[in-house]
Structure formats: structure tokens, C-alpha cells
Amino acid sequence: MISIKHLSKTFQNPDGSTLTVLKDVNCDIDKGEVISIIGPSGTGKSTLLRAINMLEPPTGGEIWVDGENIMAKGYPLDRLRRKMGMVFQGFNLFEHMTVLENVVYAPTKLLHVPLAQAREEAMELLKKVGMAQKADVYPASLSGGQKQRVAIARSLAMHPEVILFDEPTSALDPTMVGEVLSVMRQLAKEGLTMLIVTHEMRFARDVSTRIFFMNEGIIYEDGSPDQIFRHPVHSATKAFVNRIQKLVYEIDSDDFDYLQIHTGINRFCIKYNLGDKADPAYAIVKEMLFTHMRDQRPLTLRMTYAELSGETALDFMVEGRKDSPLAPDAALDSIRALSRDIVEEPTARGFRVKVLL
Ligand code: ADP
Numbered sequence: 001m002i003s004i005k006h007l008s009k010t011f012q013n014p015d016g017s018t019l020t021v022l023k024d025v026n027c028d029i030d031k032g033e034v035i036s037i038i039g040p041s042g043t044g045k046s047t048l049l050r051a052i053n054m055l056e057p058p059t060g061g062e063i064w065v066d067g068e069n070i071m072a073k074g075y076p077l078d079r080l081r082r083k084m085g086m087v088f089q090g091f092n093l094f095e096h097m098t099v100l101e102n103v104v105y106a107p108t109k110l111l112h113v114p115l116a117q118a119r120e121e122a123m124e125l126l127k128k129v130g131m132a133q134k135a136d137v138y139p140a141s142l143s144g145g146q147k148q149r150v151a152i153a154r155s156l157a158m159h160p161e162v163i164l165f166d167e168p169t170s171a172l173d174p175t176m177v178g179e180v181l182s183v184m185r186q187l188a189k190e191g192l193t194m195l196i197v198t199h200e201m202r203f204a205r206d207v208s209t210r211i212f213f214m215n216e217g218i219i220y221e222d223g224s225p226d227q228i229f230r231h232p233v234h235s236a237t238k239a240f241v242n243r244i245q246k247l248v249y250e251i252d253s254d255d256f257d258y259l260q261i262h263t264g265i266n267r268f269c270i271k272y273n274l275g276d277k278a279d280p281a282y283a284i285v286k287e288m289l290f291t292h293m294r295d296q297r298p299l300t301l302r303m304t305y306a307e308l309s310g311e312t313a314l315d316f317m318v319e320g321r322k323d324s325p326l327a328p329d330a331a332l333d334s335i336r337a338l339s340r341d342i343v344e345e346p347t348a349r350g351f352r353v354k355v356l357l
């Protein structure tokens with residue numbers, strides 16, 4: 001359905017310098033595929049999506065859609081826009097129109113669908129994304145997750161052959177990410193062709209037929225979710241998919257700021273959607289710092305979260321000792337009750353007590 005050959009994009013900066021963002025992108029996308037594009041920020045993922053629907057015309061290469069070269073002179077862009085829906089990070093709803101009017105607008109204006117029919121269809125789509133009860137309100141009264149679901153319904157109303165999603169959940173409060181992803185999961189199941197730039201690794205692994213790992217302006221590795229996430233060929237892919245998010249505190253003396261640590265853990269858990277881990281984490285940290293490891297200073301406290309496996313842990317690290325700082329008879333029952341496991345192990349520079357949440 002879409003075939004991209006040697007695509008490149010170079011931006012001209014106002015000072016005359018240039019920046020090549022897409023170097024040589026090649027791929028073929030079939031009908032019904034759900035492709036997630038992952039990769040570090042600044043590697044051209046958004047630019048690629050914007051090039052594919054000609055919002056940002058490429059500077060070299062070819063893009064073929066349904067057998068037509070869309071970069072050829074005279075190719076009608078309105079035809080392309082009908083085939084391709086786009087859902088952005090920032091929703092882009094028409095604020096002066098109700099939810100229903102937002103969905104009805106393009107089909108009536110661009111496809112000349114009769115209003116009654118367009119409304120009926122819009123209500124069906126709003127039902128599908130769980131927003132029918134909000135048909136008559138204005139976007140300003142909706143949450144971010146609700147706005148994004150309306151934006152998806154609006155895009156579907158044009159019956160596109162493919163929808164391009166550019167980080168559809170990254171501007172959302174973490175509590176609303178799930179409702180948008182579940183709508184997208186449903187669309188994937190129904191066979192809609194989707195190209196999704198996302199940093200939601202587990203979502204990408206679960207819904208995609210293929211993953212593109214983009215790095216430095218090219219599709220660095222292209223494969224099944226199993227290949228990219230479990231058996232990547234390139235070390236850069238492996239490093240990216242196994243990224244671990246960390247929160248670190250160095251505790252040098254006894255007058256450390258416990259409140260600051262508590263707040264930090266709270267923020268970390270919100271950011272990575274670890275809601276149910278926050279309470280056990282506070283309790284474990286408190287008991288370790290004030291009881292079992294009270295005499296260990298300096299001590300490094302680290303909270304880690306591996307995005308792909310979901311593994312979350314608290315590390316308590318003491319430098320320069322080879323044996324466990326925990327007393328052999330330490331009463332760890334309450335910590336065991338709040339955790340999956342406690343691992344005591346020497347490291348290159350000292351000793352670590354790891355509590356798996
Ligand atoms: P990603 O989506 O992977 O984070 P982008 O495609 O947004 O990356 O951007 C890649 C690079 O291109 C960045 O360095 C960005 O600053 C640059 N860039 C994007 N759009 C423009 C533009 N319109 N003019 C100049 N530079 C741009």
C-alpha cells in the first residue's frame with residue numbers, strides 16, 4: 001500500500017546551515033499492518049510521518065501510495081489526505097465546535113456526505129471510542145484522554161486507508177494513557193492499517209505486526225516485535241529497548257531530606273504509571289533507611305523501572321564493603337510482605353540490597 005524508497009529530508013536553517021533529518025529511509029507497508037516506530041527523540045520519527053502525508057515535503061527519494069508516486073508533480077494532495085488520517089500529540093480539535101460537529105465537519109465538507117448520514121455515522125464512531133455521551137459538549141470541557149479519543153473518531157470519519165499517530169499519548173496525564181491505548185488496540189484488532197510513533201514499549205510490543213527502530217535518520221532495524229524486543233540484531237536497538245528509568249538519591253548523613261525522597265518516589269511512580277508500587281516503595285524505603293540500614297552512610301538509594309519488562313526495584317547500595325550490611329537476624333518480614341523478593345549481592349564497588357517490587 002505504501003512504498004518508501006531512499007527518502008530523505010534536509011531542513012535549511014535561517015542562517016544558511018542545513019540539517020539532514022531523514023537520510024535514507026526505505027520500507028514497504030501492507031494493508032492491515034500495525035507498525036510502531038520507536039527510537040530516541042530527535043531521530044526523525046515525526047518528520048517521517050509528516051513526510052509520508054506531505055505535511056513536510058521530502059527533499060529526496062520516492063513515496064508510492066496505492067501505486068502512485070505522491071511526490072510527482074501534479075499528484076492531488078487532497079486525494080492523499082483522504083487516504084491518510086493523522087492523530088497528533090496535541091489533539092487539534094476545533095474548539096468552537098461541539099464534539100459531534102468536530103467529527104461531522106470533514107465528511108460533510110470534503111466528502112459531501114449528507115448531514116443526517118454524517119451525524120449518524122459520527123454517533124457510531126463516538127460510541128466506538130466511548131464518547132457518545134459527550135457528543136454535544138465543547139472540547140474545552142473534556143480531559144486530554146477524552147479529546148484524543150474524539151480526535152481518533154474524527155479521523156475515522158473520513159474512512160482513511162491508514163492512520164498515522166504521532167505520540168498520541170505523550171501529552172496525556174498518565175491516568176489517561178490507558179483509555180486511548182485501548183481504543184487503538186481495538187482498531188488494530190479490526191484490521192485498520194496504522195503507523196504509530198510511540199514510546200509505550202509494551203503497547204508497541206503487544207499490538208504491532210512490525211516495529212521500526214529509528215536511529216539517526218534511518219530505519220536502523222525493522223522486524224517483528226519478538227525480534228526487536230527479544231532478539232535485536234543491533235546493539236543500539238538492544239540498548240534502546242532495554243532502557244531502564246532511574247531515580248537516585250545519595251544519602252550522606254542522617255539529616256537527609258526524607259520528604260524530598262517521598263515526593264521523588266511519588267513523581268516517579270506517576271510518571272511511569274506505577275501507581276500501586278508507590279505505597280510499598282515509601283514503606284520499604286522508610287524502614288530500610290531508618291532501621292535496617294540506619295548506620296550505613298553514605299548510602300545510595302536507587303529506584304529503577306525497566307520499561308519493557310515492567311520490573312521495578314529499590315536498590316540500597318553501600319560502597320566499599322563486600323558483605324551484607326543487613327544484620328543476619330534483621331527482621332525483614334514486613335519488607336518481604338511488601339515485595340516480591342530481596343536480593344543481597346556484592347557489586348563491583350560495594351554491596352547492594354535489591355528489593356524487587
Ligand atoms: P523525533 O520525532 O524522532 O523526536 P523529529 O522528526 O521531530 O524527531 O526531529 C528530528 C530533528 O529535525 C530534530 O533535530 C528537529 O529539531 C529537527 N526539525 C524538525 N522539524 C524541523 C523544522 N521544521 N525545521 C528545522 N528543523 C526541524
Ligand code: MG
Pocket residue numbers: 045046047167
Ligand atoms: Mg516526534
